[in-house]
Amino acid sequence: MSIILDHVTYTYSEKTAYEIKALDDVSLSIKDGEFIGIIGHTGSGKSTLVQHLNGLLRATSGTIYYNGQDIYDKDFNLKNMRTKVGMVFQYPEHQLFETTVFEDVKYGPKNQGLSDKEATNRAYDALADVNFPDEYFDQSPFELSGGQKRRAAIAGVLAMEPEVLILDEPTAGLDPKGQRDILNLIRRMHESSGRTIILVSHSMEDVAEYVDRIIVMDEGRVFLDGAPDYVFSHTDLLEEKGLAVPQVTYLMEELRAKGIPIEGQPTTLEMAEKEILRLHKAGVF
Amino acid sequence: MFREITLGQYYPADSVLHRLDPRVKLFATLIYIIVLFIAEKPIPFLVITAALIAVIVMSKVPFSYMVRGLRGIVMLLVIAGVFNLFMTPGIVVYKIGPFEISDIGLKNAIIMVVRMVYLIIGTSLMTLTTTPNQLTDGLERSLRPLSRLGAPVHEISMMMSIALRFIPILVEETDKIMKAQMARGADFESGGLITRAKAMVPILVPLFVSAFRRASDLAMAMEARCYHGGEGRTKMKPLTYKASDRVAYVLIMAFLVAVAVLSLI
Ligand SMILES: Nc1ncnc2c1ncn2[C@@H]1O[C@H](COP(=O)(O)OP(=O)(O)O)[C@@H](O)[C@H]1O
Ligand SMILES: [Mg+2]
Numbered sequence: 001m002s003i004i005l006d007h008v009t010y011t012y013s014e015k016t017a018y019e020i021k022a023l024d025d026v027s028l029s030i031k032d033g034e035f036i037g038i039i040g041h042t043g044s045g046k047s048t049l050v051q052h053l054n055g056l057l058r059a060t061s062g063t064i065y066y067n068g069q070d071i072y073d074k075d076f077n078l079k080n081m082r083t084k085v086g087m088v089f090q091y092p093e094h095q096l097f098e099t100t101v102f103e104d105v106k107y108g109p110k111n112q113g114l115s116d117k118e119a120t121n122r123a124y125d126a127l128a129d130v131n132f133p134d135e136y137f138d139q140s141p142f143e144l145s146g147g148q149k150r151r152a153a154i155a156g157v158l159a160m161e162p163e164v165l166i167l168d169e170p171t172a173g174l175d176p177k178g179q180r181d182i183l184n185l186i187r188r189m190h191e192s193s194g195r196t197i198i199l200v201s202h203s204m205e206d207v208a209e210y211v212d213r214i215i216v217m218d219e220g221r222v223f224l225d226g227a228p229d230y231v232f233s234h235t236d237l238l239e240e241k242g243l244a245v246p247q248v249t250y251l252m253e254e255l256r257a258k259g260i261p262i263e264g265q266p267t268t269l270e271m272a273e274k275e276i277l278r279l280h281k282a283g284v285f
Numbered sequence: 286m287f288r289e290i291t292l293g294q295y296y297p298a299d300s301v302l303h304r305l306d307p308r309v310k311l312f313a314t315l316i317y318i319i320v321l322f323i324a325e326k327p328i329p330f331l332v333i334t335a336a337l338i339a340v341i342v343m344s345k346v347p348f349s350y351m352v353r354g355l356r357g358i359v360m361l362l363v364i365a366g367v368f369n370l371f372m373t374p375g376i377v378v379y380k381i382g383p384f385e386i387s388d389i390g391l392k393n394a395i396i397m398v399v400r401m402v403y404l405i406i407g408t409s410l411m412t413l414t415t416t417p418n419q420l421t422d423g424l425e426r427s428l429r430p431l432s433r434l435g436a437p438v439h440e441i442s443m444m445m446s447i448a449l450r451f452i453p454i455l456v457e458e459t460d461k462i463m464k465a466q467m468a469r470g471a472d473f474e475s476g477g478l479i480t481r482a483k484a485m486v487p488i489l490v491p492l493f494v495s496a497f498r499r500a501s502d503l504a505m506a507m508e509a510r511c512y513h514g515g516e517g518r519t520k521m522k523p524l525t526y527k528a529s530d531r532v533a534y535v536l537i538m539a540f541l542v543a544v545a546v547l548s549l550i
Contacts, residue, residue: 017296017297051464054468056464056467056468079470079472082467082468082470083469083470086468087465087468089461089464089465089468092465094461094462094465094491094495095462095465095466095469095487095491096491097486097487097490097491107466107469107471107487108469108470111469111470111471111472112470142494156469157468160469160470
C-alpha cells in the first residue's frame with residue numbers, strides 16, 4: 001500500500017482572473033504505515049495537497065498512484081478509493097447531518113454497500129474507538145459539545161475502516177485538553193492498527209511529538225521532508241518561511257550555544273529530558 | 286470550479302471604467318438599453334457599435350469574458366433568429382426549398398440578433414467592471430428619492446449587499462460539505478431522480494445549519510456595533526462624483542441624442 005505523487009501541480013480557477021497555483025510540482029512517496037505530519041503556514045497548500053490523496057481534487061498536471069495504479073485511469077474506481085483513504089476535513093463537525101450520532105456514523109459504511117447490521121457494528125466500534133460516551137449515541141449531533149461533535153465526525157470516517165487516514169487540522173478550535181485527547185486518539189489508532197496516518201497541523205509541538213516524518217509545505221512546494229530531528233535542525237530556513245521549531249529545540253540550541261555538548265536534535269520534551277539527564281550523569285552540570 | 290461564479294462576474298483591472306462611479310455606470314446601462322431599442326437603421330447601429338468598441342477597449346477586460354455571457358443564450362438567439370427569418374411575411378428575397386425569406390424577415394432577424402448580442406455584451410461590461418458592493422451602493426443612492434415615498438430603499442440594499450456577500454461563502458461551504466460527504470462515499474451522480482434527491486440531504490442539512498449559524502452571528506455582530514437601519518447612517522466610502530464622472534454623463538447624453546437624431550432622419 002503506497003501513495004505516490006509524481007510532479008503534481010494544481011491550479012484553482014484555472015484560466016480566469018482568479019487563477020491560484022496552489023500546488024507546484026509536488027512529488028512525494030508515502031509508504032505503508034507511515035505517520036506523517038504536514039506543516040506550513042496558512043495558504044501553503046496543505047489542504048489542497050491532502051485532497052489530492054483521495055482524489056477529491058484532480059491534479060491540473062501530474063499523476064498520482066495508489067498501490068501502483070494511476071488514480072486518474074478511466075477504469076480506476078475513485079469512489080471506492082475514497083473510502084480506503086479516509087479524510088477528516090477541517091471542522092469535520094460541519095458535515096454532521098443525521099438525526100442521531102449513531103445514524104450519522106453509519107452513513108459512510110452504508111455508502112460502502114455494507115448491510116445495516118454490519119454498518120451498525122462498524123459505527124459501534126468507531127464510536128468506542130474515539131471514546132464517545134454511550135449515553136449520547138442517540139442524541140442529535142447538533143446538541144453535542146464541540147469536542148464531542150469532533151469525535152462523532154471522526155468516528156464517521158473511521159467507521160469506513162480506511163487503510164489511510166488523513167486528518168486536516170483535527171485539533172483546530174478545541175481547548176487544550178480536547179486537542180490532547182484527539183492527538184492521543186490518533187496516535188493510538190496508528191499504534192494499534194498500523195495504518196498510514198497523515199496529520200495536517202500548524203503546531204510544531206504536536207507534529208514533533210507524534211509523527212515520524214514531517215513534510216513542510218511552502219507556497220505550494222515541498223520545502224523540507226524528513227524525520228522531525230532532520231527538519232527541525234533547519235531552524236534558519238524554517239524561520240525564513242515564517243515557521244518555527246518546537247520550543248524545546250530552541251532551548252537546546254541555546255544551551256548548545258552556551259557550550260554545553262548537546263547531542264542530536266531533541267524535538268520533544270521527553271527527548272530533551274533524556275539528553276539533559278544524560279549530560280547530568282556525565283557530569284557536565 | 287466554484288469561485289468563478291462566486292465573485293459575480295467582476296474582473297479586477299485598473300481602467301477608467303472600473304474607476305467610474307457606479308451610478309454613472311447604472312445610468313449608462315439604462316441609456317444604452319433604451320438606445321438599443323430606439324435604433325433600427327444601420328447608421329445608428331454603426332454609432333452604437335463604435336461606442337461599444339470604444340468602451341470595450343477602455344475597460345481592459347479581455348473580450349472573451351464578455352462573450353462568455355453569450356454562451357447561455359446561443360440557443361435562444363438561433364431560435365428567435367430562425368423564426369424571424371422564415372415566419373415574417375413580405376417580399377420574398379430568398380428561397381430554400383419550401384422555406385421563404387422575406388426582406389422584412391431578414392431585417393428583423395438581423396436587428397433582433399444584433400440587439401440581443403449587444404445587450405448582453407453591454408450589460409456584462411457593467412458587471413465586469415463594477416463589484417457587487419459598488420452596484421448595490423450605486424442602486425441605493427440612485428433610488429434614494431423613492432425612500433421619501435416610504436420605500437425601504439436602505440433595507441433592501443442592505444439585504445442585497447448581505448446576500449451578495451454571502452453567496453461566495455455559501456458556495457464555498459457547499460463545496461466543502463460536498464467534498465466531506467464524498468470522502469464518506471457519497472455519490473451525487475448515479476441513480477434515479479429520487480435517489481439523487483435523497484443524496485442531497487447530507488449536503489442541505491449541514492448547509493442550512495451553517496447558514497443559520499452565520500446569519501445569527503452576523504446579526505449579533507451588527508447589533509453589537511449598534512446598527513439600527515438607514516436613518517442617519519453615514520458611509521465609510523461615500524459615493525462622490527469626480528470630474529471623469531461628469532464627463533461620462535455628458536458623453537452618455539451626447540450618445541443618446543446622436544442615436545435619437547440619426548434614427549429620426
Ligand atoms: N476552493 C478554492 N478556490 C480557490 N482558491 C483556493 C481554494 N481553496 C484554497 N485556495 C487557495 O489555494 C492556496 C492553498 O490553500 P490551502 O490548500 O487551503 O492551504 P492551507 O491548507 O495550507 O492553508 C491558497 O492561496 C488559497 O487561497
Ligand atoms: Mg487548510
